[in-house]
Amino acid sequence: MNNPLLKITNLELGFNTFQGEHKILHGLNIHIKAGERVALVGESGSGKSVTARIILGMFDELTSANFSGDILFNEQRLDLMTKAQKHSLRGKEISMIFQDPTSSLNPTFKIGQQFYEVLRTANPKIKKQAANKIAIDWLHKVAITDADRVLNSYAFQLSGGMNQRVMIAMALVNKPSLLLADEPGTALDVTVQAQTLNLMRELVTQENTAVLFISHNLGVVREFADRVYIIYKGRIVEQGKTHDIFDNPQHPYTQALMAAVPRITGGGIPEIDDTSERYYDPIFIHKGGEEIGDPV
Amino acid sequence: MNNTILFAKNINKVFGKGKDTVQALSDVTFGLQQGECLAIVGESGSGKSTIANVILGIFPPTSGEITFLNEKLLPERSLMLKKQIQFVQQNPLSALNPKKTIGASIKLALDVHNIGDKSDRGQIIDTLLLEVGLPIEFKHRLPAALSGGQRQRVSIARALACEPKIIVLDEPTSALDVLVQARILNLLNKLRKERGISYIFITHDLAVVRNIANNVCVFNQGKIVEYATTDVIFNNPKQQYTRQLISAIPVIDKSEQILRNKLSEAHNAQF
Amino acid sequence: MKKIFYQLTSNPMSLLGVILVSIVILSAIFADFITPFPEHRGAIVDFSNFNQPPHWPNIFGTDLVGRDLFTRIIYAYRISLILGFVVLVISVPIGVSIGLVAGYMGGWTETILMRITDVFLSIPPLVLAMSVMGLLEPSLFNGMMAVTIMWWPWYTRLVYNLTRSETQEGYVLAAEIIGASKFHIIFREILPNCWASIITKMALDLGFVILIAASLSFLGLGVQAPTPDLGSMVAEGGNYLPDSWWLVIFPALAILIAVFGFNLLGDALREILGGEE
Numbered sequence: 001m002n003n004p005l006l007k008i009t010n011l012e013l014g015f016n017t018f019q020g021e022h023k024i025l026h027g028l029n030i031h032i033k034a035g036e037r038v039a040l041v042g043e044s045g046s047g048k049s050v051t052a053r054i055i056l057g058m059f060d061e062l063t064s065a066n067f068s069g070d071i072l073f074n075e076q077r078l079d080l081m082t083k084a085q086k087h088s089l090r091g092k093e094i095s096m097i098f099q100d101p102t103s104s105l106n107p108t109f110k111i112g113q114q115f116y117e118v119l120r121t122a123n124p125k126i127k128k129q130a131a132n133k134i135a136i137d138w139l140h141k142v143a144i145t146d147a148d149r150v151l152n153s154y155a156f157q158l159s160g161g162m163n164q165r166v167m168i169a170m171a172l173v174n175k176p177s178l179l180l181a182d183e184p185g186t187a188l189d190v191t192v193q194a195q196t197l198n199l200m201r202e203l204v205t206q207e208n209t210a211v212l213f214i215s216h217n218l219g220v221v222r223e224f225a226d227r228v229y230i231i232y233k234g235r236i237v238e239q240g241k242t243h244d245i246f247d248n249p250q251h252p253y254t255q256a257l258m259a260a261v262p263r264i265t266g267g268g269i270p271e272i273d274d275t276s277e278r279y280y281d282p283i284f285i286h287k288g289g290e291e292i293g294d295p296v
Numbered sequence: 297m298n299n300t301i302l303f304a305k306n307i308n309k310v311f312g313k314g315k316d317t318v319q320a321l322s323d324v325t326f327g328l329q330q331g332e333c334l335a336i337v338g339e340s341g342s343g344k345s346t347i348a349n350v351i352l353g354i355f356p357p358t359s360g361e362i363t364f365l366n367e368k369l370l371p372e373r374s375l376m377l378k379k380q381i382q383f384v385q386q387n388p389l390s391a392l393n394p395k396k397t398i399g400a401s402i403k404l405a406l407d408v409h410n411i412g413d414k415s416d417r418g419q420i421i422d423t424l425l426l427e428v429g430l431p432i433e434f435k436h437r438l439p440a441a442l443s444g445g446q447r448q449r450v451s452i453a454r455a456l457a458c459e460p461k462i463i464v465l466d467e468p469t470s471a472l473d474v475l476v477q478a479r480i481l482n483l484l485n486k487l488r489k490e491r492g493i494s495y496i497f498i499t500h501d502l503a504v505v506r507n508i509a510n511n512v513c514v515f516n517q518g519k520i521v522e523y524a525t526t527d528v529i530f531n532n533p534k535q536q537y538t539r540q541l542i543s544a545i546p547v548i549d550k551s552e553q554i555l556r557n558k559l560s561e562a563h564n565a566q567f
Numbered sequence: 568m569k570k571i572f573y574q575l576t577s578n579p580m581s582l583l584g585v586i587l588v589s590i591v592i593l594s595a596i597f598a599d600f601i602t603p604f605p606e607h608r609g610a611i612v613d614f615s616n617f618n619q620p621p622h623w624p625n626i627f628g629t630d631l632v633g634r635d636l637f638t639r640i641i642y643a644y645r646i647s648l649i650l651g652f653v654v655l656v657i658s659v660p661i662g663v664s665i666g667l668v669a670g671y672m673g674g675w676t677e678t679i680l681m682r683i684t685d686v687f688l689s690i691p692p693l694v695l696a697m698s699v700m701g702l703l704e705p706s707l708f709n710g711m712m713a714v715t716i717m718w719w720p721w722y723t724r725l726v727y728n729l730t731r732s733e734t735q736e737g738y739v740l741a742a743e744i745i746g747a748s749k750f751h752i753i754f755r756e757i758l759p760n761c762w763a764s765i766i767t768k769m770a771l772d773l774g775f776v777i778l779i780a781a782s783l784s785f786l787g788l789g790v791q792a793p794t795p796d797l798g799s800m801v802a803e804g805g806n807y808l809p810d811s812w813w814l815v816i817f818p819a820l821a822i823l824i825a826v827f828g829f830n831l832l833g834d835a836l837r838e839i840l841g842g843e844e
Binding site: 043044189190191193194216217218219220222223246247256257258259260261262263264265266267268269270271272273274 | 339340444445473474475476477478479481482485500501502503504506507508526530540541542544545546547548549550551552555556
Binding site: 352354375378379382383385387390391392393394395396401404405408409451454458 | 736737738740741742743744745746747748751756759760762
């Protein structure tokens with residue numbers, strides 16, 4: 001338990017453009033323990049989605065991208081792995097849920113077929129019937145009662161909320177140790193989003209899956225995560241336990257974010273700077289948020 | 297109701313023909329006062345965008361009528377009426393022509409409605425840009441050189457250029473980051489007070505509504521479920537659906553949590 | 568502009584395209600100065616020096632009546648380019664306007680305009696041009712007319728599809744709500760957003776027009792003697808293969824360079840202009 005499941009150290013990323021290098025990440029340090037739900041919160045362009053993509057190795061073939069830093073997953077250096085090694089992790093050890101469930105599912109295959117493919121990545125010898133049984137079982141877990149109909153449907157025949165549940169089931173069916181959730185359900189209605197997030201939280205707790213939850217929505221993060229990293233322009237500015245961050249934000253940027261969120265209790269919206277020198281202040285780490293064994 | 301500027305009466309809208317029809321709006325009635333911000337709230341498919349399009353005259357209602365200052369709005373609107381009801385869209389990226397400078401986009405409104413002398417129009421554009429909080433130099437820039445929030449300010453300036461009585465705002469901040477959203481909402485509030493314009497604010501975000509609207513229409517499946525002042529909607533909603541919507545909002549502080557719990561208890565008590 | 572130039576020259580294939588096209592265009596413009604025997608573009612006979620393989624000063628050799636082949640190829644470029652430009656200058660505005668109007672107006676206007684376009688598109692281009700040329704007298708002017716008639720519908724198709732998707736954009740709706748005229752929306756709002764694709768296609772098409780013109784004259788239906796033309800040079804020279812190989816190889820290479828160059832340039836432009844936000 002002492003070593004984190006995922007440990008990202010001093011991650012930097014830049015892109016070569018015709019105006020020189022454009023830096024996206026300025027040395028991120030992130031760790032996630034087994035079974036922990038960690039949120040990475042930031043605005044558009046902060047580098048939060050890019051971080052998830054790096055973990056999945058999606059920029060590896062891009063010659064214009066420059067990396068540095070270590071990514072340690074389960075004691076293995078993810079950043080040094082070959083494409084094949086990484087590929088064998090994906091879908092099995094690490095899985096992912098994206099923003100728009102309907103477009104993340106393949107429109108030309110039935111849900112059942114896609115489930116089968118996902119199960120085959122973990123167990124290439126699995127029979128169709130066995131796969132079907134597991135799929136039905138998992139669809140029940142995400143509160144889909146008419147699993148047979150869903151497995152025989154295409155993604156476009158189902159509602160957004162239904163597709164999101166299917167995505168959650170597919171992401172968890174191989175019992176990954178890490179789930180990357182990039183703005184899950186942002187494309188859905190608020191009520192549907194609330195339901196699916198509750199479901200997802202229950203399931204990952206049950207299965208002891210660690211989650212890196214990427215979002216811009218502070219309210220959603222507060223309800224989902226154990227621990228929070230706030231990211232601003234490629235720098236982590238504050239991290240700590242969720243209630244510490246929300247009840248007692250310390251970094252000027254976090255404070256501005258919190259103040260800017262409109263409240264359902266009213267009170268108007270204060271005048272807040274959308275940019276400020278103080279947002280670049282050094283990181284604030286709440287007690288209990290630091291790395292185990294790390295001197296702080 | 298003596299200050300009513302726009303009144304929608306028994307609006308119905310049916311899409312499609314024969315068997316495949318969808319009733320997008322049924323029997324929608326509401327009024328808009330001078331200087332009021334009326335929020336139209338609902339989830340996807342609730343009809344909130346349809347009512348916006350009907351008010352803007354993009355398509356006519358199947359039945360029912362809209363009156364603007366006691367004048368009935370017909371399917372083919374005069375230039376004078378078009379000028380009075382303007383629009384700010386959700387996506388600031390697509391709302392501005394990528395090949396035209398900011399200045400040219402705003403100038404279109406002045407040219408079409410013949411506002412100000414030709415020689416003064418540059419001056420008017422400068423004033424509008426300053427009013428929405430943008431530097432004057434921006435008029436020479438293309439939209440690609442602006443951030444999302446800045447583009448949304450340009451869209452607002454363009455709507456103001458027509459000197460309208462009403463602006464329909466379709467999710468004007470939902471594509472923006474929360475810090476930028478706060479600034480745009482404040483700008484909208486300021487403009488409404490200074491110019492006495494009325495807003496029809498269409499959104500799915502109830503937390504935003506709480507802080508900007510005077511009255512709220514909650515839409516569900518093409519019908520108005522609840523129509524009341526913002527205070528009543530949030531503190532003492534009459535309808536179960538409204539409570540359900542508010543209970544689903546993710547909140548960030550304790551007093552919000554208390555309010556939400558209170559409403560969802562009331563919601564559960566109904567069963 | 569600077570950015571486009573940077574992108575054009577940073578990729579080796581696009582750079583090659585720029586160089587080839589520049590060679591073709593510059594040599595056509597300055598033909599009078601760079602060719603050794605400008606008078607050979609006309610009807611001149613020099614039997615003392617006929618059908619000679621490449622040698623100094625006739626670096627590409629001479630043709631059957633003793634004219635310098637290099638000179639004639641460069642002047643043929645000039646004719647081809649003029650023909651290409653004229654064809655595009657006439658067919659692009661027609662095709663683009665029809666596409667814009669059909670795409671924006673929709674309804675009956677769209678149906679009628681696009682069905683007419685489809686009729687033209689359904690006839691293979693070369694067949695259409697050949698039948699027109701067969702009816703009329705073969706000449707440079709008629710060649711241009713024939714190629715123009717078959718060329719505009721392609722621009723209509725292209726611009727129609729672009730317009731259909733641009734019409735969905737918020738800025739078109741914004742202009743409608745402000746109350747701008749249809750004319751303004753079509754030509755001042757939508758058209759500027761189509762230029763990138765139109766210019767790309769024009770660059771590609773210059774190569775194809777040259778090729779089509781060469782094909783027509785190869786069949787004896789295009790430019791008539793003594794005006795130099797790449798297609799007729801290849802056709803005539805073909806009778807004397809393999810002994811007088813230069814009569815075919817050099818004009819054919821000239822066609823290849825022009826078509827290849829314009830294609831590379833078109834592809835590069837498509838990538839650069841299409842990749843913009």
